[in-house]
Amino acid sequence: MPKASLKPPSSAKATEGKVKRALKSKTPKVAKVKVPKAEEEISHLRIRVRAYESKILDVSVKQIIDTALRYDAKVVGPIPFPTEIKKYTVNRAAFVYKNAREQFEMRIHKRLIDILNPTPKIIEALTNMSLPSGVNIDVKLI
Numbered sequence: 001m002p003k004a005s006l007k008p009p010s011s012a013k014a015t016e017g018k019v020k021r022a023l024k025s026k027t028p029k030v031a032k033v034k035v036p037k038a039e040e041e042i043s044h045l046r047i048r049v050r051a052y053e054s055k056i057l058d059v060s061v062k063q064i065i066d067t068a069l070r071y072d073a074k075v076v077g078p079i080p081f082p083t084e085i086k087k088y089t090v091n092r093a094a095f096v097y098k099n100a101r102e103q104f105e106m107r108i109h110k111r112l113i114d115i116l117n118p119t120p121k122i123i124e125a126l127t128n129m130s131l132p133s134g135v136n137i138d139v140k141l142i
Contacts, residue, residue: 044142045115045123049078051135054109060131061111067125074116081110 047064051057061078068075085107092100115122118141131137 043117045118045126046140046142047113047115047126048138048140049111049113049135050138051109052106053134056132056134057109057111060135061113063129063131064113064126067129068113068115068118068122071119071122071125073118073122075113076116077113078111079113081112084108084110 049057049061049064051060065075065078085105087103087105090102090104091098092102126139
């Protein structure tokens with residue numbers, strides 16, 4: 001009894017290779033890009049908070065987030081940014097002692113909060129909110 005061969009004929013193999021090469025060379029590669037729909041357009045209220053003291057900054061950020069969550073807003077953050085350190089070197093003596101110096105530094109702590117799809121009620125509540133002195137706030141609508 002002859003054995004059954006599972007190999008395709010050599011002519012079929014050759015044409016299959018030619019077809020693959022032809023498809024490779026002529027088919028342009030297209031990247032798939034997801035295009036957002038007009039209905040899915042999301043606006044952000046980006047709040048940057050800066051302060052010299054980290055404890056006061058954290059209290060004010062918590063107050064901002066609590067106010068936003070009270071009106072059922074989606075909040076992203078707070079995202080801590082690197083602390084900006086400004087150093088100043090000052091001579092201790094006015095005239096002769098050049099090697100006697102003092103160094104002072106100011107640390108500026110920063111946080112970022114994003115509020116997704118803010119309503120007018122949220123914006124009004126955030127503008128009427130009172131925060132401690134020494135806290136600087138920048139608000140942008142993106």
